[in-house]
Amino acid sequence: MKTLIKNALVIDPINQLEGKYDLLIEDSKIRKIKREIRENNCEVIDLKETILLPGLIDMHTHLREPGFEEKETIKTGCEAAAAGGFTTIACMANTDPVADNPATIEYIKAKAEAGVVKVIPVGSITKDCQGERLAEIGFLARSGVTALSDDGNPVMNSEIMRRAMEYAVSFGLTIIDHCEDLNLAGDGVMNEGYYSTILGLKPVPAVAEEVMIARDILLAELTGARLHIAHLSTARGLELVARAREKGLKITAEVTPHHLILTDEAVKGYNPDTKVNPPLRSQEDVDKLKQGLKEGLIDVIATDHAPHTFEDKLGEYDYAASGISGLETAVALIHDRLIRQGLIGWRDLVKLMVANPARILGLDAEGIKEGARADLTCFDPAREWEVEPAAFKSKGKNTPFVGWKLRGKVILTMVEGKIVYDDRGGQSEIIY
Amino acid sequence: MSLKRKDFLGLYNVEADEIYEILETAKAMKEIFTRSVKKVPTLRGKTIVNLFFEPSTRTKSSFDLAAKRLSADVMSISKSTSSVAKGETLLDTARTLEVMGADVVVIRHSAAGAAEFLARKIKASVLNAGDGAHAHPTQALLDMYTIKEKLGKIQGLKVLIVGDIAHSRVARSNIWGLTKLGAEVRVTGPATLIPKEISKMGVKVFTDLDKALVGVDVVNILRIQLERQAKGLFPSIREYRQFYGINDERLSGLSKDVLIMHPGPMNRGIEIESSVADGDQSVITEQVTNGVAIRMALLYLLAGRDLKDEDLN
Numbered sequence: 001m002k003t004l005i006k007n008a009l010v011i012d013p014i015n016q017l018e019g020k021y022d023l024l025i026e027d028s029k030i031r032k033i034k035r036e037i038r039e040n041n042c043e044v045i046d047l048k049e050t051i052l053l054p055g056l057i058d059m060h061t062h063l064r065e066p067g068f069e070e071k072e073t074i075k076t077g078c079e080a081a082a083a084g085g086f087t088t089i090a091c092m093a094n095t096d097p098v099a100d101n102p103a104t105i106e107y108i109k110a111k112a113e114a115g116v117v118k119v120i121p122v123g124s125i126t127k128d129c130q131g132e133r134l135a136e137i138g139f140l141a142r143s144g145v146t147a148l149s150d151d152g153n154p155v156m157n158s159e160i161m162r163r164a165m166e167y168a169v170s171f172g173l174t175i176i177d178h179c180e181d182l183n184l185a186g187d188g189v190m191n192e193g194y195y196s197t198i199l200g201l202k203p204v205p206a207v208a209e210e211v212m213i214a215r216d217i218l219l220a221e222l223t224g225a226r227l228h229i230a231h232l233s234t235a236r237g238l239e240l241v242a243r244a245r246e247k248g249l250k251i252t253a254e255v256t257p258h259h260l261i262l263t264d265e266a267v268k269g270y271n272p273d274t275k276v277n278p279p280l281r282s283q284e285d286v287d288k289l290k291q292g293l294k295e296g297l298i299d300v301i302a303t304d305h306a307p308h309t310f311e312d313k314l315g316e317y318d319y320a321a322s323g324i325s326g327l328e329t330a331v332a333l334i335h336d337r338l339i340r341q342g343l344i345g346w347r348d349l350v351k352l353m354v355a356n357p358a359r360i361l362g363l364d365a366e367g368i369k370e371g372a373r374a375d376l377t378c379f380d381p382a383r384e385w386e387v388e389p390a391a392f393k394s395k396g397k398n399t400p401f402v403g404w405k406l407r408g409k410v411i412l413t414m415v416e417g418k419i420v421y422d423d424r425g426g427q428s429e430i431i432y
Numbered sequence: 433m434s435l436k437r438k439d440f441l442g443l444y445n446v447e448a449d450e451i452y453e454i455l456e457t458a459k460a461m462k463e464i465f466t467r468s469v470k471k472v473p474t475l476r477g478k479t480i481v482n483l484f485f486e487p488s489t490r491t492k493s494s495f496d497l498a499a500k501r502l503s504a505d506v507m508s509i510s511k512s513t514s515s516v517a518k519g520e521t522l523l524d525t526a527r528t529l530e531v532m533g534a535d536v537v538v539i540r541h542s543a544a545g546a547a548e549f550l551a552r553k554i555k556a557s558v559l560n561a562g563d564g565a566h567a568h569p570t571q572a573l574l575d576m577y578t579i580k581e582k583l584g585k586i587q588g589l590k591v592l593i594v595g596d597i598a599h600s601r602v603a604r605s606n607i608w609g610l611t612k613l614g615a616e617v618r619v620t621g622p623a624t625l626i627p628k629e630i631s632k633m634g635v636k637v638f639t640d641l642d643k644a645l646v647g648v649d650v651v652n653i654l655r656i657q658l659e660r661q662a663k664g665l666f667p668s669i670r671e672y673r674q675f676y677g678i679n680d681e682r683l684s685g686l687s688k689d690v691l692i693m694h695p696g697p698m699n700r701g702i703e704i705e706s707s708v709a710d711g712d713q714s715v716i717t718e719q720v721t722n723g724v725a726i727r728m729a730l731l732y733l734l735a736g737r738d739l740k741d742e743d744l745n
Binding site: 197316 | 444522543544545549564565633
């Protein structure tokens, strides 16, 4: 079967390709890229006035399966990813059972076979994400895992983290750390600052994140580990990463869309959908993160997609679960709030959401070139829409962006030559 | 006379004229206490529910008495006796009470924002009787009432709040209310118990109690929760008493007109020496009396939203 994509504005800095092109796709690959292709006997998709990107990669999601299928399943998580324009997603290990063993990794992969996008399981650093004993890192590596994380929990014990890094190096794995000093964070539920003071909510200081970033950098320097900082959210955390990189250390960092767009002021009104870990930070932090993004100090934008049930987010702020269902709003938010404001461009976005995450996860980001796998994301920058959680493919309807009117939307997602999500006519359809 | 709002959740967004209106109403309520029959029929047929998710004797009995003196039907539910213990959500508890016909739900809860959550979800008026470290507006109003009654005004006074500011809803509500009425508010306590960026609320922060006391008109002493020491927020009770306890010696250099206040319950001999608590400058028992008047005023203003200028006779 052949598909001919016509008139798309292709933006792919991986292959230095930018401009109006036609793409001929046959089987799972891009066969031909030309200014104009004429071909009979094929399905023609006219993507006039839209932007065509290499398929996006989200290196930080929680698919909740196995163990928390009431929040999300691999199937629904993949659908949410497709609707958000992602063709590959990495899923975190804090399931039940934890992905600390090859059997759980195989289970996730098997389930993901039936999903509409590609799933890369992340293994845990320690058994049960408890931070006490190392997971069987060698076996995890042999089962295809390329990165390790106890995300959701930090590895508080510095000795354990040191050993994990040393051990991971010999298997070529990246350590992704959730940096949070649990003693400093205490039972806090929001960022420490003016808003925690007036709202009377227990505070989590920024330094809870920063001391752990500093520790991890020192341990990475000692061990030579490949360290990736998950959901970096503070100005000084970014400063630490930038300084470490100047020294030549192999350290990367990701930021979420919500930490780039919302501040702790959003917690006013006690909406549990604003509760997330790390918490929404101060205006100063957000300004510095945006500045860092502009200056290229941040490697990756990742969603930290954290779906929860209605009940998990019902009631008192203190008792609500932390997390934001982010897959289906990420690209539109970045376009509406960062690209349209001129902070970054589409080429930056491809680096942040394709090239860099691929490199960190050890994937081959082929981008848009002849012979490459046809993983493509099509974005209509003019489409206006309103965030309505009820319409999410994800089971997690927990988003602080309810009712936001956004300009720009993913309208087509293609995985290995097959359309898996189609919203060209507003039908928002997942196609198996 | 009525409030412009369905609920009364805190003083953050309440204007000065509204505060004065409440204080005036409370004055009329307090007048009732001097009668031989301390009860008016104003809220006859209205139902008031006291929903207490946190142990409280003082505030609960104060609300209870306030409702009874206004002839409302009053129902008190506390955590140990309600089905909350069985895992029922706050929302379901409140909805149940609402369909039973509550006009005002008075809520006390350990989670900040619980009152606001409830207010959004039910049609009945919600009156916040303390939510976590967020707000305790009736306490702040009774404190302001007491200050105004004793000193004749609030504008221009220097009011010092001493103690665990970080965990105190009383401090926060007092700060909003007093600054709106033009008082200078100071806070002092161990640095570990002063919340971040509190100066943005318009207060002066001191860590030295003796410096903070210079020139003040009112000292409002907060209860120190003994579990804060266990959590390592300050080293010992005796050190707290030494550096932040209010005693005669500390007050000796100050004007004899300085008011001593405490929201209770007191840790005698820790944050406040007994001779100060029981001394001439102390208005602590009057605070309790005024608390009933303030709560009557607010219940009247909320439950009486549909009443027509009914008098209090």
